[in-house]
Amino acid sequence: DAKTTQPPSMDCAEGRAANLPCNHSTISGNEYVYWYRQIHSQGPQYIIHGLKNNETNEMASLIITEDRKSSTLILPHATLRDTAVYYCIVRVQPDNYGQNFVFGPGTRLSVLP
């Protein structure tokens, strides 16, 4: 699996957009980018995933650069409840043997009042 690099921590003011970057310069053509978050002592929560097109759902938007070497997760209006560790994961093409979701250190996002 391609390695990902994320800043260890970020702050964001409540109500503002939170932009979380992820570098995955060794990503291959069949590898997807997934984002999860983990609020203190809870299980990781799925946010969004994509291959090369930008994606949006009710939680966030995912912007993937044209060369796919980096991506940005955008939380459009951050709230205090968005304070969590955010993980960017790059996954190989799945097969019938199951798939690895391999977590890196992630970014600790603090939303400040």
Next chain:
Amino acid sequence: DTEVTQTPKHLVMGMTNKKSLKCEQHMGHRAMYWYKQKAKKPPELMFVYSYEKLSINESVPSRFSPECPNSSLLNLHLHALQPEDSALYLCASSFPARYTEAFFGQGTRLTVV
């Protein structure tokens, strides 16, 4: 139903005890995972089951013994654990061979005394 249910939520066990962690899902997922998470660290993959067969064992000590009795259940049998095995144990499930997300349970907080 998009839940992965883990029981118990908390477990305290002695080093000579035998205990089991249980994980259940009813989403029709045929890939199930065990992760271990130490404080302030990302989840680390332990085992992957695909179609009820063990497909990945990340060199986990034999005092951890996984079992997948059917497509909805995943157990982790614990025996002769050490205090350093104290951690949050997370279960997850997904469809194998699809680019879909994995769902995580809320974890079992294990303390070995």
